[in-house]
Amino acid sequence: MAVAAAQKNREMFAIKKSYSIENGYPSRRRSLVDDARFETLVVKQTKQSVLEEARARANDSGLDSEFNQDGVHIGNGDNTPTVEENTQQDETKNGQLADADIGDDAANDEDYTLTEEEVILQNAASESPEAEQAVQQAALLLRMRDGMGSLARILKTIDNYKGCVQHLETRPSQLADVQFDALVKVSMSRINLLQLIRSLRQSTAFAGVNLLSENNISSKTPWFPRHASDLDNCNHLMTKYEPELDMNHPGFADKDYRERRKQIAEIAFAYKYADPIPSITYKESENATWQRVFNSVVDLMPKHACKEYMSAFRKLQEADIFVPHRIPQLEDVSNFLRKHTGFTLRPAAGLLTARDFLASLAFRVFQSTQYVRHANSPFHTPEPDCIHELLGHIPLLADPSFAQFSQEIGLASLGASDAEIEKLSTVYWFTVEFGLCKENQQLKVYGAAVLSSIGELLHALSDKPEHRPFDPASTSIQPYQDQEYQPIYYVAESFEDAKDKFRRWVSTMSRPFEVRFNPHTERVEVLDSVDKLETLIWQLNTEMLHLTNAVKKLKGSHFE
Ligand SMILES: C[C@H](O)[C@H](O)[C@H]1CNc2nc(N)[nH]c(=O)c2N1
Numbered sequence: 001m002a003v004a005a006a007q008k009n010r011e012m013f014a015i016k017k018s019y020s021i022e023n024g025y026p027s028r029r030r031s032l033v034d035d036a037r038f039e040t041l042v043v044k045q046t047k048q049s050v051l052e053e054a055r056a057r058a059n060d061s062g063l064d065s066e067f068n069q070d071g072v073h074i075g076n077g078d079n080t081p082t083v084e085e086n087t088q089q090d091e092t093k094n095g096q097l098a099d100a101d102i103g104d105d106a107a108n109d110e111d112y113t114l115t116e117e118e119v120i121l122q123n124a125a126s127e128s129p130e131a132e133q134a135v136q137q138a139a140l141l142l143r144m145r146d147g148m149g150s151l152a153r154i155l156k157t158i159d160n161y162k163g164c165v166q167h168l169e170t171r172p173s174q175l176a177d178v179q180f181d182a183l184v185k186v187s188m189s190r191i192n193l194l195q196l197i198r199s200l201r202q203s204t205a206f207a208g209v210n211l212l213s214e215n216n217i218s219s220k221t222p223w224f225p226r227h228a229s230d231l232d233n234c235n236h237l238m239t240k241y242e243p244e245l246d247m248n249h250p251g252f253a254d255k256d257y258r259e260r261r262k263q264i265a266e267i268a269f270a271y272k273y274a275d276p277i278p279s280i281t282y283k284e285s286e287n288a289t290w291q292r293v294f295n296s297v298v299d300l301m302p303k304h305a306c307k308e309y310m311s312a313f314r315k316l317q318e319a320d321i322f323v324p325h326r327i328p329q330l331e332d333v334s335n336f337l338r339k340h341t342g343f344t345l346r347p348a349a350g351l352l353t354a355r356d357f358l359a360s361l362a363f364r365v366f367q368s369t370q371y372v373r374h375a376n377s378p379f380h381t382p383e384p385d386c387i388h389e390l391l392g393h394i395p396l397l398a399d400p401s402f403a404q405f406s407q408e409i410g411l412a413s414l415g416a417s418d419a420e421i422e423k424l425s426t427v428y429w430f431t432v433e434f435g436l437c438k439e440n441q442q443l444k445v446y447g448a449a450v451l452s453s454i455g456e457l458l459h460a461l462s463d464k465p466e467h468r469p470f471d472p473a474s475t476s477i478q479p480y481q482d483q484e485y486q487p488i489y490y491v492a493e494s495f496e497d498a499k500d501k502f503r504r505w506v507s508t509m510s511r512p513f514e515v516r517f518n519p520h521t522e523r524v525e526v527l528d529s530v531d532k533l534e535t536l537i538w539q540l541n542t543e544m545l546h547l548t549n550a551v552k553k554l555k556g557s558h559f560e
């Protein structure tokens with residue numbers, strides 16, 4: 001946003017610990033798509049109340065009084081135009097006025113209505129006296145009704161608020177009643193910036209005064225983590241299948257089981273970026289449940305699992321991580337994955353929201369549960385547990401091609417709209433969780449929830465369910481449920497083919513910016529400036545040079 005304190009955004013609009021506990025999430029829903037819709041609703045309501053509160057505060061505080069004392073009177077001030085919301089088109093592209101249609105929804109309102117950007121700015125300013133005086137870079141878009149004459153007023157007012165103009169650009173406006181749009185980039189203290197905006201809004205010379213978002217990322221773009229450590233904020237739970245809440249859960253009537261689950265969940269709640277994952281001393285009964293599932297997977301795998309799964313499974317056995325009699329520790333698994341594909345694990349307390357779960361994949365981080373399913377139902381459980389994560393997900397996360405596919409789903413999810421998150425999680429569901437693929441004309445399994453559930457595996461490969469070719473556009477809108485075996489499975493030609501199709505489909509999504517993960521800094525970069533792209537091109541050129549040299553050297557050695 002135009003406000004450096006963008007991360008404040010998340011904190012302000014954040015939901016504390018769990019969508020369910022605080023927000024009355026009903027205990028049973030039909031599918032994760034319903035979950036995503038519920039999440040959308042809660043996020044919207046939370047945001048709405050934060051904005052309303054801030055706007056009420058602004059009206060009480062009479063931020064505007066100073067303007068008149070300055071003696072720079074702009075307009076008559078009694079017909080205050082306000083701009084309710086920034087429209088997407090209002091944003092600048094690479095610091096220039098965008099050509100797009102500039103429809104505006106200026107509303108005449110007696111009340112002073114803050115836009116989202118201003119609420120964030122105001123909150124950043126209200127933290128402390130120093131924060132109030134902190135110098136802020138900002139871009140303003142002003143709709144000038146009366147021609148270029150208003151420019152002088154703008155500059156004078158900025159000067160009065162001790163602001164420094166860094167860039168000024170105008171264009172003929174496409175709006176009726178507006179002659180020119182002016183883009184002004186300024187640098188000034190936060191408090192003065194707020195007052196400047198307020199002053200300008202009071203003038204009838206302007207049909208709109210907008211504080212613009214920075215970097216093409218509107219404040220309406222949902223917050224997303226920029227660094228792996230931001231994943232400390234990405235652990236919102238959906239608690240619909242927890243044994244406490246769900247009468248059908250195999251652990252509902254088992255007090256000891258529920259106590260154990262709580263203990264293990266505490267580890268995930270306390271976990272912070274870069275901590276080692278605490279080990280758990282699993283009980284005999286827990287190890288016994290693992291052993292039953294482990295042995296059946298070992299039996300069924302040669303016939304039904306895809307070759308990439310088996311090859312990684314064998315490596316995990318060779319590393320002594322996968323053994324029948326004891327549940328692997330997440331820390332050991334994380335270190336194993338890091339060596340093969342750079343993926344690492346974080347402990348998760350339960351089923352996470354789709355947005356949080358997918359976001360971590362962008363950083364090659366997999367959020368894994370650590371508790372064990374109830375001993376009474378080893379071959380199918382309604383919620384992910386560590387047996388599912390370990391036997392289902394881990395082997396393929398050690399496969400380079402699959403790891404990349406997972407990360408690409410994650411990257412596509414960052415800043416995506418709620419509707420797109422629903423689609424991405426549906427694709428995730430029918431691929432990573434329940435995907436089948438072909439190998440020499442035979443049907444094989446690569447989906448984690450199929451590999452970790454013997455019951456589901458036998459069902460998936462039987463002739464009972466329907467098998468359809470994987471096609472992101474139609475797969476992403478296929479409704480599903482997550483309580484019983486699936487009636488439909490999607491079959492990929494290969495991982496490479498699935499990735500190809502996925503990439504083409506993702507490029508049709510609406511997000512107006514592109515992101516890239518930098519593994520050296522563990523940071524997600526938004527590719528929004530010529531500078532950043534130039535640095536990237538320079539890196540790629542260096543890489544090309546090394547590759548060309550390697551080819552030359554190999555060719556040379558043939559003749560010796
Ligand atoms: C993205 C998609 O909705 C997917 O099913 C997610 C949801 N949350 C999760 N949370 C955890 N802990 N483990 C998972 O495998 C998943 N899967």
Ligand SMILES: N[C@@H](Cc1ccc(O)cc1)C(=O)O
Pocket residue numbers: 379380381382383384385387388433449452453482
């Ligand atoms: N059904 C899976 C576990 C699971 C449940 C829900 C999910 O969303 C994913 C996986 C099993 O028995 O192993």
Ligand SMILES: [Fe+2]
Pocket residue numbers: 384388392393433448449
């Ligand atoms: Fe899973």
